[in-house]
Amino acid sequence: xxxxxxxxxxxxxxxxxxxxxxxxxxxxxxxxxxxxxxxxxxxxxxxxxxxxxxxxxxxxxxxxxxxxxxxxxxxxxxxxxxxxxxxxxxxxxxxxxxxxxxxxxxxxxxxxxxxxxxxxxxxxxxxxxxxxxxxxxxxxxxxxxxxxxxxxxxxxxxxxxxxxxxxxxxxxxxxxxxxxxxxxxxxxxxxxxxxxxxxxxxxxxxxxxxxxxxxxxxxxxxxxxxxxxxxxxxxxxxxxxxxxxxxxxxxxxxxxxxxxxxxxxxxxxxxxxxxxxxxxxxxxxxxxxxxxxxxxxxxxxxxxxxxxxxxxxxxxxxxxxxxxxxx
Numbered sequence: 001x002x003x004x005x006x007x008x009x010x011x012x013x014x015x016x017x018x019x020x021x022x023x024x025x026x027x028x029x030x031x032x033x034x035x036x037x038x039x040x041x042x043x044x045x046x047x048x049x050x051x052x053x054x055x056x057x058x059x060x061x062x063x064x065x066x067x068x069x070x071x072x073x074x075x076x077x078x079x080x081x082x083x084x085x086x087x088x089x090x091x092x093x094x095x096x097x098x099x100x101x102x103x104x105x106x107x108x109x110x111x112x113x114x115x116x117x118x119x120x121x122x123x124x125x126x127x128x129x130x131x132x133x134x135x136x137x138x139x140x141x142x143x144x145x146x147x148x149x150x151x152x153x154x155x156x157x158x159x160x161x162x163x164x165x166x167x168x169x170x171x172x173x174x175x176x177x178x179x180x181x182x183x184x185x186x187x188x189x190x191x192x193x194x195x196x197x198x199x200x201x202x203x204x205x206x207x208x209x210x211x212x213x214x215x216x217x218x219x220x221x222x223x224x225x226x227x228x229x230x231x232x233x234x235x236x237x238x239x240x241x242x243x244x245x246x247x248x249x250x251x252x253x254x255x256x257x258x259x260x261x262x263x264x265x266x267x268x269x270x271x272x273x274x275x276x277x278x279x280x281x282x283x284x285x286x287x288x289x290x291x292x293x294x295x296x297x298x299x300x301x302x303x304x305x306x307x308x309x310x311x312x313x314x315x316x317x318x319x320x321x322x323x324x325x326x327x
Contacts, residue, residue: 008034009051013060013078022065022075052076143205146181148212149190153178155218158195164207171209176201179223184233191229192221202233231260234294247285250306254278257301261294273303280305292317 011032016023025048029035038044055062064074145161152159159178162171177193179200187204194201250268253261255277265281272278285291292313295302299318304311 004034005051008032009054012051013055016062016076016078017080019077021067022063022071022077024071024073024075028076143188143208145190145205145208145212146188149178149181149205152212152214153180155214156221157218158215158220159212160215161212162209163203164209174203175215176203177221179221179227180229181205182229182233184230189233191227191232200227200232226259226263228260231294232263234290247307247310249283249285249291249304249310251281251283251295252278252303252305253281254301258298261298261302285310296321 011034012028015028015032023031025045028048029038029044035044035047038047052062061079063077063079065077066074149159157178158175160173160175163174164171175195176190177195178190179192180190182189182191182202187206189202189204190208191202192200251261251265252271252273253265254273257278261283262279262281265283267279267281269280270277271280283291292310295304295310296314296317304314
């Protein structure tokens with residue numbers, strides 16, 4: 001940004017903070033230094049639009065409105081209550097963590113917001129050392145569809161996209177109510193309700209091809225309260241699985257427990273184990289090894305009845321945990 005433009009933006013912010021009334025664009029042109037140099041009305045209009053966009057990108061709450069019903073054009077102001085920050089105090093290790101977080105993203109659409117966050121902290125008097133050395137420098141790569149999907153999730157808006165099946169060049173259009181996104185084992189997934197299949201599904205972002213288009217009005221989608229996105233992805237895997245499950249497991253679930261498993265299973269009976277009442281359920285598995293980790297995390301609330309190979313895999317994980325704790 002040029003020095004002249006930076007000075008103009010600062011003057012614009014000061015002018016809009018200093019008034020309780022809405023200032024029209026023409027009024028701003030006359031009182032804010034820098035705008036008088038515009039050679040024409042069109043040039044001033046373009047300059048002012050760029051400056052408004054810059055202020056909003058910096059997170060400055062620019063309000064638009066009119067002072068009375070007799071006004072014919074909109075005016076602008078900045079509400080001081082929304083603009084001013086409270087006291088921010090960060091310990092040295094917290095400041096280092098902020099700097100590391102800003103370097104975390106390697107996607108252009110996410111690098112910008114991280115950098116703007118640093119600008120706001122410095123404006124509040126917080127010293128953030130971006131050059132602080134760290135033993136490990138993680139990087140988070142977001143797929144091209146990430147920004148569009150995140151925006152749709154935040155707005156609660158249905159999306160449509162082309163999706164490629166695993167091990168196949170075939171692409172199909174999907175219409176999804178997005179609930180949220182999860183990073184699982186170095187991959188990003190979208191979790192939501194697939195309207196075409198009328199069922200909850202998750203989609204690997206790396207298999208989404210082409211643009212993500214929004215459908216309908218914002219606010220049409222809301223995430224169910226009982227859905228744990230991480231648990232859903234961890235237990236089910238992505239949407240593209242083999243057409244037939246690898247195995248069918250029979251599990252015992254303690255009464256009112258293991259909600260994540262219950263959402264994917266079918267209750268087939270009742271049983272009491274160690275004086276604890278529970279349900280016997282059946283569950284189709286596409287990734288047995290991953291499922292063993294998922295089931296083991298529920299501890300004594302879940303018991304594998306069949307098959308033996310899955311029961312042994314879960315027991316093996318419990319033994320490793322016990323051995324690690326006892327050392």
